[in-house]
Amino acid sequence: QLSPDFYSTTCPKALSIINSAVCSAVSKERRMGASLLRLHFHDCFVNGCDASVLLDDTSSFTGEKSAGANVNSLRGFDIIDNIKTQLETACPGIVSCADIVAAAARDSVVALSGPTWSVGLGRRDSTTASKDTATSDIPSPLMDLSDLITAFSNKGFTTKEMVVLSGAHTTGQARCQLFRGRIYNETIIDSSFATSVQSNCPSTGGDSNLTPLDVTTNVLFDNAYFKNLVNKKGLLHSDQQLFSGGSTDSQVTAYSTSFSSFYTDFASAMVKMGNLSPLTGNNGQIRTNCRQVN
Ligand code: HEM
Ligand SMILES: [Ca+2]
Numbered sequence: 001q002l003s004p005d006f007y008s009t010t011c012p013k014a015l016s017i018i019n020s021a022v023c024s025a026v027s028k029e030r031r032m033g034a035s036l037l038r039l040h041f042h043d044c045f046v047n048g049c050d051a052s053v054l055l056d057d058t059s060s061f062t063g064e065k066s067a068g069a070n071v072n073s074l075r076g077f078d079i080i081d082n083i084k085t086q087l088e089t090a091c092p093g094i095v096s097c098a099d100i101v102a103a104a105a106r107d108s109v110v111a112l113s114g115p116t117w118s119v120g121l122g123r124r125d126s127t128t129a130s131k132d133t134a135t136s137d138i139p140s141p142l143m144d145l146s147d148l149i150t151a152f153s154n155k156g157f158t159t160k161e162m163v164v165l166s167g168a169h170t171t172g173q174a175r176c177q178l179f180r181g182r183i184y185n186e187t188i189i190d191s192s193f194a195t196s197v198q199s200n201c202p203s204t205g206g207d208s209n210l211t212p213l214d215v216t217t218n219v220l221f222d223n224a225y226f227k228n229l230v231n232k233k234g235l236l237h238s239d240q241q242l243f244s245g246g247s248t249d250s251q252v253t254a255y256s257t258s259f260s261s262f263y264t265d266f267a268s269a270m271v272k273m274g275n276l277s278p279l280t281g282n283n284g285q286i287r288t289n290c291r292q293v294n
C-alpha cells in the first residue's frame, strides 16, 4: 500500500529535491520531461514499478536497457542518478529508485504544463531485471488497435485508459526507423503532413533522425495529440490506430475538444500505472546506486 506521506518523517525533503532536479533538467532541455515520463511507463510495464529499467547488465542477467524498445532510445538515466546522489546525501538508504522515477514522471508532466496527481510512495527496488519481459510487455509502434488493447489489458488497463495514456505522445520525439513505414505507405495520413515528415526521414538512411510525436505543440503537455489524430497527423502507426475508423474514434474526438477531460483521465490513469505491482515491506531493497543491485 503506497502513501504520499511515506517519506514525511524519514526524508521530508525527498519530494522537493526530486522536483528541483526535474525542473532544472526540463528547463535545460524540454525533451527531458518526455524522457522521464516514458522511463516510468517502461519501468511499470515490466514487472511493475520497481526500477528494474534502471539496472545495467550483470553476469547474472541482461537488463532491460538492451531490449529493442529501450536501446538507443530511453533517456534520463543521468538525471535519476543525479537525484539519487542528492538523496543519498540527505537521507542515506531511504528513498527508492522506483519512487524517484514515479515522482520525476509526475513532476515532468507538471513542468510541461500538464496535469498533476498525487504520487503514492513506498515502492522498493528490484534485485533483478529481464530483457525478455521488456521485449514482450512493452507495446510496439507497429501494433494495430486490437493488439494495443490487449497489451494494456494484460496490465489491467481498459481500452479507455490505453487511449488516454497514449496522450503522453503530446510531447517527445521518435526516430525515423519507427515511423518510416507509416509515412511512406499508409493511407490514413494527411498527405502534406506525410511529405513534410519525409523531408527529415528519407526512405533509406536517417534511421535515427528525430521528429516530434506531436506536430503542433511538441514541448507542451496539452490535448493537441488528439487533434492531430483527428486530422490524420499521428506520427506512429500505433498513434493513428486510435483514430482509424475503430471503437476508440469517439474517445479521441472527445479528448480533442476537451483538454480538461484529458487531464483528469490522464492523471487517474497515471496513478493506476504507478500502482502496478510495487515491491513493498521487506521485498526488494533500497538501492544505493540505481544502476546496480546493492
Ligand atoms: C500505446 C502504446 C505505446 C507505444 C506503441 C509507444 C511507442 C513509442 C515509440 C516508438 C516512441 C519513440 C521511441 C524512439 O524513437 O526511440 C515513443 C516515445 C515516447 N513515449 Fe510512447 N508508446 C506508447 C505508450 C506510451 C505511454 C503510455 C507513455 C507514457 C505514459 C508514453 C510516453 C512516451 C514519451 C513521453 C515519448 C517520447 C520520449 C522522448 O522524447 O524521449 N508512451 N513511444
Ligand atoms: Ca519494472
Ligand SMILES: [Ca+2]
Binding pocket: 170, 171, 214, 216, 217, 218, 219, 220, 221, 222, 223, 224, 225
Ligand atoms: Ca503537445
